[in-house]
Amino acid sequence: MLDKSYYEKADEIIAQHGAEQKALIPIIQDIQNEYRYLPPELLSYVAGKIGISEAKAFSVATFYENFSFDPKGKYVIKVCDGTACHVRNSLSVLDRLYTELGLSKDKVTTDDMLFTLETVSCLGACGLAPVMMINEDVYPAMTPDKAAEVIRKLREEA
């Protein structure tokens, strides 16, 4: 059971969009923006409020890669592994970040909740390949060393 404030926040968001079935996606997007992840309890709560089954809400939330049931770090790093980035060696950037952060394909968030590392299939910036994003900022033409440097700076700032 989450703290009461979570449900109050959810109520507020539901009120903004209207308690209708069609509002499911905007509601859970806003919840995810608020908490950087989608708490499963809130997904169930929203389903009940807008009158759909939990299974249906789960179906929608798992269909989109964007929704995450696990809490994410302060900095969400998205390394692009689309075709253009891939041929320009994005995997070596990814590997370096895994080592640098002590993460792996199965463990994507650092224990201090600072970094979450994900791959995406295209960021739509193929001219800047290999590219990565950290929260809303775009980092073009990455190399393993440049990526490690970015991480070091963010750690210092934090």
Add this chain to the structure above:
Amino acid sequence: MKYMTINNRKVAFDDEKNVLSVLRKAGINLPTFCYHSELSTYGACRMCVVEDDRGRIFASCSETPRDGMVIYTNTPKLQHHRKMIIELLLASHCRDCTTCHANGTCELRQLALQLGVSYVRFKNYKEQVPIDETSPSIVIDQNKCILCGDCVRTCEEIQGIGVFDFAYRGSKMKVTPAFNRKMSETDCVGCGQCRLVCPTGAITIKTNFRPVWEALADKNTRVVAQIAPAVRVAIGDKFGLEKGRNAIGKLSAALRMMGFDEVYDTNLGADITVIEEAKEFVERLEKNENLPLFTSCCPGWVKFCENKHPEMAKHISTCRSPQSMFGAIIKEEARCNPKDERKTMVVSIMPCTAKKGEILRPEHYDDGEPVVDYVLTTSEVSRMIKEAGMDLSQITPEALDMPFGIASGAAAIFGVTGGVTEAVIRHVVGDSTSATLADISNIGVRGTAQVKEFEVTVGDRDVKIAVVHGLKAADELLTKMEKGEVYYDFVEVMACKRGCIAGGGQPLPFGPRTKNARYKGLYKIDSKSQIKISQDNPIVMNMYDTILKGKEHKLLHNQK
């Protein structure tokens, strides 16, 4: 009248909702996995593809019929297409057909045979997941799922629950409860309607016949069977008997040969249910409190009401279900007869998977002992009879055992929607002349409408009654009642559409024609029965003076 040309023959059509219905009316039975006329159209399995005169291929289930259409249903291109689809479905499907519970009823396997798929070229790369056996009613094996979505839509659209849905996507897509929960952690009521529509062995009955075989072989256990109303008109299905024929005599003989010590009729429990429920209803009417009265015979409904409308659950009758009343009486009788040193075990033979869950509920225990030990569905008993090397069609019928083998016709119709209500009305009216009985049957209680509403005069009061089947319809009715839009004094609910005759444990496959035959079969038993009203059952009335005396509450009502 509009026309279309199907395989070079002109076929008239009217207002059919899709091309598939026109084809089926014309006698061409295209295979389908995901199409059920009662459910919304999903168009996923692509088995019903047809080709038009321009060479376009489309799914006939999701195409609206148009005047002048030219359609071919069996061109080489289509044959290739269908075969390929089966091959691809088999590619990620468990192939342990010989040991599968759906062996014999699996539509995938039948179609593979029909379309001549003799070899699967592809390796199964799908991640194998453990079988979910946490529900007392059904077993889920996702490795056998072909993602047709029939269970998803049945649970959502017919039962209004929505236990499962599709989750994830692409090659990782699966049908699962929310958050990959186990079935026991969901709101599943165990009705088993999903099992009826599942074309493969992904959803099967949780079987209990192993421990029953053990008990049958044990000399120190007295095994007592009770047979539910809807079983007798379905048990013959697997043995080539005419659909809907009453095979209680044959079943009774088969059970004795299997080793059951006594074979009785749950209908007797139903007769007592009628008397108790009518008593409770009249009491509530007189005091004008806690109305409406909801029936309590259907465990799927009881659980649904508790889950979804907990504030309405207080209206559910305190009466135990017929199987529980009957089990309680048998166990009490055994306790009163200490000379018999054998342990008494009650086995219910039911059309229902939810009954398997009902017997585990604490209010169905007396003195720390379950009133019913095992529930076997009609399908399981069919299998047991076959396992024992018997053929029901060849068995000479035998009568049920006494003293619990006589029941009224009113009890027999418990197996169809409206039956409980009709039986209770007969009892309350208390007049068994054929004119009165005919009047009652025409009051609006019979038929297959989703919700039936009518009024009956009891004493000086007009009593408002509703009869509903299918939980989604019940859900909608309850919501209206909560809002105060409608009012009733008595509400009968059955979880399964058309009642127990279409229960989740009945032998597969069955469609509308078989359901009709079973429906008529039960009314036929009623019309042929000499006893029409529960209180005219001499055994029941005798029991109130003997074994039930002073124990009515303990044995016949839920212990809370």
